[in-house]
Ligand code: B12
């Protein structure tokens with residue numbers, strides 16, 4: 001009997017790859033994870049088709065194409081499925097991943113109707129049954145739902161043969177280490193996944209074994225994927241201890257990146273350990289430097305300390321903070337662009353990715369917007385826009401667009417970028433500082449090896465250099481940054497590591513925002529008849545069907561309600 005052939009299909013909206021990564025990619029971890037849970041099935045062949053790297057023409061026949069996705073990639077996914085179905089009409093196509101959960105929660109799962117089956121939830125425990133039933137021709141419902149979180153303590157190592165065959169195509173690896181987060185941000189759909197308002201963690205021994213495998217396969221940069229690395233502080237500490245022991249015994253080292261929350265700034269010993277374990281970058285949801293915007297969405301952990309000082313403390317260890325930044329909160333002041341630019345400078349941030357507030361289905365923010373009739377019926381995917389959001393903002397749409405554009409124009413300005421760099425360098429003048437152990441994120445040798453043979457990547461790099469250098473003032477500030485780095489770098493405090501990252505990040509934002517215009521935005525604001533009373537719908541405070549302790553849900557609603565009440569009282573005409 002011929003083996004049953006499965007192809008994992010990974011595809012994304014190209015605009016992200018083009019502006020951010022110039023052709024380098026991180027591995028699609030979902031495929032290696034599911035492959036591990038399929039490996040025990042007999043007579044199975046598994047392959048990966050990564051459409052960020054390969055074209056549809058490279059696809060080989062399969063019995064089953066497995067897709068994944070996130071919401072913004074909807075159009076790319078639908079197009080890939082249609083193209084594969086045209087070439088291989090007999091094959092079955094099944095989709096899982098965050099897009100399914102999100103669409104199901106939004107009541108729009110039918111938008112994935114072109115797939116033979118849709119899987120909502122964690123895949124580990126269902127995928128083998130799915131494949132066996134399909135292979136044996138047993139009937140399956142169209143929608144398969146897994147409502148409990150997989151116990152990550154039982155995770156398997158990623159499938160080694162598939163890894164070994166494909167890992168070299170990627171600049172860095174992704175290793176999932178935990179799921180869940182104990183915080184309660186109103187806009188976040190992580191807290192509302194089943195049983196996800198707490199940390200589910202992988203065995204630290206498995207984490208280290210996986211790092212060792214990846215290192216042996218030639219990987220030097222790893223994203224440790226999770227929702228919040230410090231969601232379980234004791235476990236985080238144990239992972240660091242194990243990595244440090246592994247480093248000591250083997251002499252191996254990796255550059256690590258992870259997602260965590262600002263409260264890590266309170267844990268000086270843990271920060272020092274994280275740094276020694278090889279963490280070079282942390283993604284932190286800073287979201288806003290405007291306090292009421294943070295309170296409005298119950299991002300209370302960011303208000304419980306001095307945000308800028310906490311960010312400087314974290315960076316003083318030699319770690320770069322990549323900050324998530326959000327515009328479009330109800331209580332954003334008129335000078336929000338200035339507030340954000342100032343906050344970034346004060347914090348010494350050299351990275352940061354601004355976006356516009358969006359209501360993810362199932363979140364309390366989504367409920368609030370629905371109750372206030374502020375949800376837009378937007379099409380799926382980005383639809384050719386750089387920014388497309390599903391809520392009606394309180395500020396006029398023109399103002400939202402203008403604030404964002406003012407911000408990115410100033411953000412890309414050479415003098416501003418130079419000042420960011422010097423403020424970041426000032427953070428490193430600290431007793432905590434520990435130099436990087438590896439070439440880190442911007443490993444030029446590795447980047448060149450990966451990109452020089454790839455015509456598209458070379459074109460994107462050339463475009464990046466051209467856009468960055470075509471403004472003479474930018475050349476001037478770049479030269480000054482070079483001179484400052486030369487003057488300040490030393491063997492105790494090597495700065496080139498950071499300079500390369502700063503430059504990479506600046507060129508990213510130049511690529512992404514050069515020429516940004518009103519036409520790049522699909523955003524709307526509330527109708528003229530909208531009244532102050534509607535900002536805080538009466539039913540909101542008591543709303544909330546979540547898998548969270550009711551006391552926690554109520555606490556979040558109270559924080560949001562208090563911030564909005566104050567705002568309504570202060571800024572809008574009382575109803
Ligand atoms: C790592 C990561 C990234 C990396 C991606 C690197 C890479 N190549 O993997 C980077 C930093 C580049 C990134 C960027 C972005 N990300 Co991201 N990211 C994550 C993160 C933290 C982990 C994803 C992961 O690998 N998890 C581990 C794997 C195993 O989990 P999984 O993919 O969900 O797969 C499981 C199930 O979903 C299911 N499953 C998945 N596929 C399939 C298929 C089948 C057939 C079956 C049966 C099951 C199944 O089984 C798997 C095992 O349980 C998640 C948050 C999270 N904790 O998941 C956000 C997350 C995926 N990102 C998100 C977003 C929004 C973004 C950005 C748009 C952010 C931005 N504004 O720029 C960009 C967009 C990138 C792009 N495509 O253009 C959202 C997506 C929300 C949504 N529904 O759309 C998430 C969920 C975070 C969140 N809740 O907001 N991201």
Ligand code: SF4
Nearest residue numbers: 181183184185188190
């Ligand atoms: S801290 Fe991050 S992961 Fe946790 S609830 Fe808030 S936004 Fe979500």
